[in-house]
Amino acid sequence: MSSTSYTDFIAGVEKLDGKGENWLLFEQQFTIAVKHKELWSHFDGTSPRPVPADKDAPTPVETANIAAWDKKENTSLYLLTMKIPQPTYAKHKRKGTVAAVWTAIVSEFTTKSLLARTTLRRNFMNMKFDPRKTLSSELDRLQV
Numbered sequence: 001m002s003s004t005s006y007t008d009f010i011a012g013v014e015k016l017d018g019k020g021e022n023w024l025l026f027e028q029q030f031t032i033a034v035k036h037k038e039l040w041s042h043f044d045g046t047s048p049r050p051v052p053a054d055k056d057a058p059t060p061v062e063t064a065n066i067a068a069w070d071k072k073e074n075t076s077l078y079l080l081t082m083k084i085p086q087p088t089y090a091k092h093k094r095k096g097t098v099a100a101v102w103t104a105i106v107s108e109f110t111t112k113s114l115l116a117r118t119t120l121r122r123n124f125m126n127m128k129f130d131p132r133k134t135l136s137s138e139l140d141r142l143q144v
Contacts, residue, residue, distance in 0.1 A: 009033050009079060018085040020112025027106070030083060034076070042076040045099035049073070073098055080105075 013029045014022060034040050041047035050065045052058030058066070076098040081089050084105065092104045129138055 006079070006082075009037065010082065013083050015082075016084045016088070016109070018087065020109045023109040023113035026083070027109075034079060037075075037079065039072055039076045039079065042073055042098045043080075043102045045097070045103075047072070049097075077101075 013033045014026055016022065016026045016030075031040070031043075034043055047069065049069050050062065052062040052066070080098060080101065088105060088108070089101075092101045092108075095101045095104055
């Protein structure tokens with residue numbers, strides 16, 4: 001791992017909003033931070049858990065590889081649970097690996113994000129200029 005400190009991760013990644021309103025920003029920040037921690041392969045599923053040739057008698061090297069994988073998997077899960085809402089984790093925690101949990105979260109929040117964007121667009125299109133206010137304040141309102 002590139003760094004054992006989590007302070008940069010904690011400070012650099014905004015927590016995911018339960019409604020998915022910040023999903024696009026969260027997904028980008030989270031992905032970059034997890035790649036920096038050299039754990040992305042646990043999220044995208046390209047790092048499967050090692051399987052010993054003889055499951056009844058694994059070699060010391062196989063045992064060490066499994067232990068190293070388990071440690072990275074647990075670290076990945078830790079980073080994920082720090083930045084997602086507790087109900088989201090509770091809903092998906094039984095899926096197994098971090099990759100399976102992440103896939104479910106991506107699916108859920110991509111859908112929520114689409115709904116949030118649709119609502120924001122509808123609200124924006126329904127906005128009307130208030131002639132009692134200054135143009136500057138109206139532009140500020142639009143920007144928000």
